Amino acid sequence: MTINTKIITLDFEVAKNVITNNDLTKILDTSDEWITTRTGIKERRVIDGDDTSTTLGIKAAKKTLKRAEKRNVKVDDIDLIIAAASAPEDVYPSVSCLIQAAIGAKKAACFDIKAACSGFIYAMETARAFIKSGLYKNILIVATDATTKFTDWTDRSVCVLFGDGAGAMIISATENEQDDIIGINLISDGDCGDYITLKTQGKNCPLLNEMTDHVKPFIEMKGKDVYKFVMHTIPPKLEELLETTKTDVKDIDYFIPHQSNQRMIDALADRLTIDNSKVISNIEYYGNMSAASIPVAIRESIDNGKIKLPAKVMLSAFGAGMTGANAIITLDKEV
Numbered sequence: 001m002t003i004n005t006k007i008i009t010l011d012f013e014v015a016k017n018v019i020t021n022n023d024l025t026k027i028l029d030t031s032d033e034w035i036t037t038r039t040g041i042k043e044r045r046v047i048d049g050d051d052t053s054t055t056l057g058i059k060a061a062k063k064t065l066k067r068a069e070k071r072n073v074k075v076d077d078i079d080l081i082i083a084a085a086s087a088p089e090d091v092y093p094s095v096s097c098l099i100q101a102a103i104g105a106k107k108a109a110c111f112d113i114k115a116a117c118s119g120f121i122y123a124m125e126t127a128r129a130f131i132k133s134g135l136y137k138n139i140l141i142v143a144t145d146a147t148t149k150f151t152d153w154t155d156r157s158v159c160v161l162f163g164d165g166a167g168a169m170i171i172s173a174t175e176n177e178q179d180d181i182i183g184i185n186l187i188s189d190g191d192c193g194d195y196i197t198l199k200t201q202g203k204n205c206p207l208l209n210e211m212t213d214h215v216k217p218f219i220e221m222k223g224k225d226v227y228k229f230v231m232h233t234i235p236p237k238l239e240e241l242l243e244t245t246k247t248d249v250k251d252i253d254y255f256i257p258h259q260s261n262q263r264m265i266d267a268l269a270d271r272l273t274i275d276n277s278k279v280i281s282n283i284e285y286y287g288n289m290s291a292a293s294i295p296v297a298i299r300e301s302i303d304n305g306k307i308k309l310p311a312k313v314m315l316s317a318f319g320a321g322m323t324g325a326n327a328i329i330t331l332d333k334e335v
């Protein structure tokens with residue numbers, strides 16, 4: 001018996017506060033014109049108060065479970081939770097365990113993965129492997145990051161780019177012939193690890209070492225190197241994925257790249273000769289929400305009618321590590 005994957009449903013939550021480019025001009029030497037022309041971003045969502053990447057993740061998970069009930073998947077059926085949470089507020093407990101407690105998924109095993117902005121597709125691939133192996137049947141993946149908490153708000157080259165959000169998806173085992181996850185490829189290049197960093201302050205034992213206090217706990221980025229990495233690395237792997245899955249690019253209904261920069265989205269679509277009408281972008285309103293960008297873009301575009309179901313969708317993500325990940329999936333009418 002072949003076990004295939006079924007994408008049951010997905011949903012998202014974004015931070016409530018809207019910070020526009022003009023708002024940022026009050027604290028930074030920047031302009032709406034600079035940010036818009038270089039990135040396509042007009043505004044972003046930023047958490048405050050008690051909100052964290054975990055609370056956003058919990059809300060996205062609860063909304064997803066509510067939708068899943070209509071497809072006969074309930075919280076008690078969830079046997080694995082994977083959180084793609086690369087910059088959680090606390091090192092442990094894991095975000096997935098905190099989500100488990102909040103939603104009451106008692107029997108689920110939980111762990112987090114760290115693949116930065118590529119995390120959602122890394123989690124999908126991990127879920128697919130568990131399902132195909134026969135180990136688990138119903139898996140909740142939650143991509144959540146509140147990157148703005150780790151942003152140096154005096155660094156104009158980084159802080160204008162990011163926003164906070166979470167996306168969740170339930171993937172189940174099916175004996176149907178149709179496999180909703182048609183193919184995925186993952187990329188990692190640790191040699192380029194210094195292109196995007198977020199360092200945390202660990203301390204050596206004071207009996208053995210002098211205390212040091214030199215780490216800035218903020219995202220630092222070599223923007224031009226990131227840009228070049230993406231343009232060199234991602235297109236050939238997207239072409240390889242089309243080839244290995246025997247998919248003609250003309251049969252892709254929608255292309256949803258990671259929402260990092262409109263220029264990168266356009267350049268990737270151009271390289272693949274995908275028509276602009278098939279390219280999904282909401283970066284204008286959210287900025288770069290790390291691993292949550294793709295699930296937010298999928299759900300929002302289904303709900304506002306930009307994506308018509310059923311659909312064959314190509315996803316592409318990239319981020320710190322450096323990591324990259326591409327996927328071709330099918331979304332059915334009920335998703």
Ligand SMILES: CC(C)(COP(=O)(O)OP(=O)(O)OC[C@H]1O[C@@H](n2cnc3c(N)ncnc32)[C@H](O)[C@@H]1OP(=O)(O)O)[C@@H](O)C(=O)NCCC(=O)NCCS
Pocket residue numbers: 029030031034035038039117156157158160221222223224226227260261288318319320
């Ligand atoms: C970040 C990015 C938009 C910067 O664009 P760029 O064209 O490379 O710009 P540069 O870094 O060369 O900066 C050009 C100038 O603009 C200035 N600048 C940087 N940020 C600015 C801002 N927010 N407002 C105004 N000026 C800014 C720089 O200081 C520099 O000034 P200088 O020439 O006087 O030194 C671009 O490199 C990029 O998008 N890279 C990919 C980053 C990314 O997506 N990362 C996440 C991946 S998951």
